[in-house]
Every structure is written in C-alpha cells, then in structure tokens.
Amino acid sequence: MSANALPHVVIVGGGFAGLWATRALARDRVRITLIDRRNHHLFQPLLYQVATAGLSAPDIAAPLRHILRRQRNVEVRLGEVTAIDADARTVALAGDDGADDSRIGYDYLLLASGATHAYFGNDAWAEHAPGLKSLDDALGIRRRVLMAFERAEAADDPAERAAWLDFAVVGGGPTGVELAGTLAEIARHTLKDEFRHIDPARARVRLIEAGPRVLASFPPELSDNARLKLERLGVEVVTGHAVETIDGDGYVLAGERVPARTVLWAAGVAASPLGALLDVPRDRAGRV
Ligand SMILES: Cc1cc2nc3c(=O)[nH]c(=O)nc-3n(C[C@H](O)[C@H](O)[C@H](O)COP(=O)(O)OP(=O)(O)OC[C@H]3O[C@@H](n4cnc5c(N)ncnc54)[C@H](O)[C@@H]3O)c2cc1C
Structure with a gap:
C-alpha cells in the first residue's frame, strides 16, 4: 500500500x-x-x-x-x-x-x-498580570521579576522602591503556590547580599486566593500544610478575597489599592478556543 x-x-x-x-x-x-x-x-x-x-x-x-x-x-x-x-x-x-x-x-x-488563561471577562488584566502556560510566558515573567529587583535597587523614591518590591500572585492553585513559594525563596535566599541599596528579603510576596483555602482540589490538611510552609517562606497568604482590578500600578483587594509592579496570574484556565470550532456541546470553561 x-x-x-x-x-x-x-x-x-x-x-x-x-x-x-x-x-x-x-x-x-x-x-x-x-x-x-x-x-x-x-x-x-x-x-x-x-x-x-x-x-x-x-x-x-x-x-x-x-x-x-x-x-x-x-x-x-x-x-x-x-x-x-x-x-x-x-x-x-x-x-x-x-x-x-x-x-x-x-x-x-x-x-x-490544551488550555489557555481565563481572566473571567477582564481581558485587559492580561497585559498587567501575565499567566504561565508557554515558554514565552515563563521568559516574560522571569524578565519582569528580575527587572523588578533592578528597578527597586535604582529607585530613589521609597514608595517607588516599595512598589517594585511588591509581588502578587493571583490564584492559589498548584501554579500559584509554586510561583509564590519560589518568588519568596528568590527574595529571601537566592538574591541575598547581591544588592547594595535594597534588601531583597524585604520584598512582599502575596498569594491571593478568592476561595477559602489554597490548593482547593486537594484534601484540606494538605491546603493547611501548604499555607504553613508558604508562610514560613515569608509568603503572605490571603484567602477569601478576589482581586477587584489590576492595572499598570498595582491591584485593588478588599477595596484597598496596593501599589505593586509585579502581578502574576494563576487564577483561571479555559479550554483551547479550537473546541469552539466544532459543532459540539461545550461546558462553561469551553471544554468539549
Ligand atoms: C505552570 C503549569 C504547571 C503544571 N504542573 C503540573 C503538575 O505538576 N502535574 C500535572 O499533572 N500537571 C501539571 N500541569 C498541567 C499539565 O501540564 C497539563 O494538564 C498538560 O500539559 C495538558 O496537556 P495537553 O497535551 O492537553 O496540552 P498542552 O500541553 O497545553 O499542549 C497543547 C499543544 O497544542 C498546541 N496548540 C494549541 N493551539 C494550537 C493551534 N491552534 N494550532 C496548533 N497548535 C496549537 C500548543 O502549542 C501546545 O504545544 C501544569 C500546567 C501548567 C501550565
């Protein structure tokens, strides 16, 4: 044949x-x-x-x-x-x-x-809070994170410096937990002694989860354990609050504006848009 x-x-x-x-x-x-x-x-x-x-x-x-x-x-x-x-x-x-x-x-x-990021109808947030799905995403986030410490080191204004040292990860699933934990490790350990005008260990790393606990798809005791370990690493874990808006200056949480130059998105996924090209039923996340 x-x-x-x-x-x-x-x-x-x-x-x-x-x-x-x-x-x-x-x-x-x-x-x-x-x-x-x-x-x-x-x-x-x-x-x-x-x-x-x-x-x-x-x-x-x-x-x-x-x-x-x-x-x-x-x-x-x-x-x-x-x-x-x-x-x-x-x-x-x-x-x-x-x-x-x-x-x-x-x-x-x-x-x-595969899947893509979902911003729950707030697509304008994507520019300010990149998600992590591809190599390009990862390299873009790496650039942002490393540049944030550089910009903080060069900033004269204390408020500006603080904003560059303020990191937020939105979404407490596995990706958000991994990202927040690693950011805290970088700030507390990897960059130790490398800067002269800032102390990277003073960076604030916040993990923001709208639901009542992180790692919601795992048993509650694992969520508690993850939270404890994150807090020991220096991550501030916020649960029960959804971010209200995200822009180039920071984000709003529980009515309070937080100046933060680095916001990362790990809060939602949607099915690949290709499924919509088929004439078949799909669920709310676009899955066939
Ligand atoms: C940051 C992160 C961490 C994860 N950690 C874990 C973990 O620890 N354990 C675990 O089990 N799972 C984990 N996952 C989930 C796991 O990676 C996914 O479930 C898995 O990759 C899905 O495989 P897939 O083949 O369906 O899709 P993908 O791996 O996303 O592959 C889809 C492919 O389709 C291509 N594509 C998309 N659209 C088009 C198009 N229109 N034309 C041509 N090509 C296209 C893409 O380029 C891609 O190569 C993680 C996911 C992420 C994002």
Missing part, C-alpha cells in the same frame, strides 16, 4: 496528549501529521522554574521533530490551526500574516490543543 493510501490522522497539538497519541500510533498502518504552532514539546510542570530563573528553557522543552525523528509514519508541521471544516475534513493553517495559508485534509482528527 502506498503511504498516501493509508488513513491520514491529523493531530493538533504536541503537548502531553498529542505527543503521546502520536507515539501510541507508531506501529499502526496510518500516516500522521502532527501540527503545532510551536516547534517544541514543553514540560509545563516545570515552567515555574524557568519563570523564576531556576532552570533554562532547553531544560524543559525539546523540538518535536527531534523527539519524533525515528517514527517514520509521522510528519511534523509547524503552524497554527485556525479553522476546521468537519464536512470537508480539512483543517486550515494560518500563514505568517495570520491569514489562512493552507488546508490539510484528514481521515481522523485529534484535537489536543
């Missing part, structure tokens, strides 16, 4: 789901096209380490082409899927200018395009 006569499986997304599905089909008589808008597979669980300068990007990302180089039935394609025509069985890929560039036909389509 020529390769073209084999069933064509198109897999969108080279994360855990898409990559493992690709591997699971290694011995099947199919031809696979794995499409991702990024050229790499990313180990998201350690993203916070890149965001806080503990690891570098190649430690947690590897090119999809390299990972799959020996799997002969797969072709990797770099591109962003922007449309799906389920009747014609094609997906459209965007070109560099964002316009539909080419269409790829399929016999079977697997959507494994």
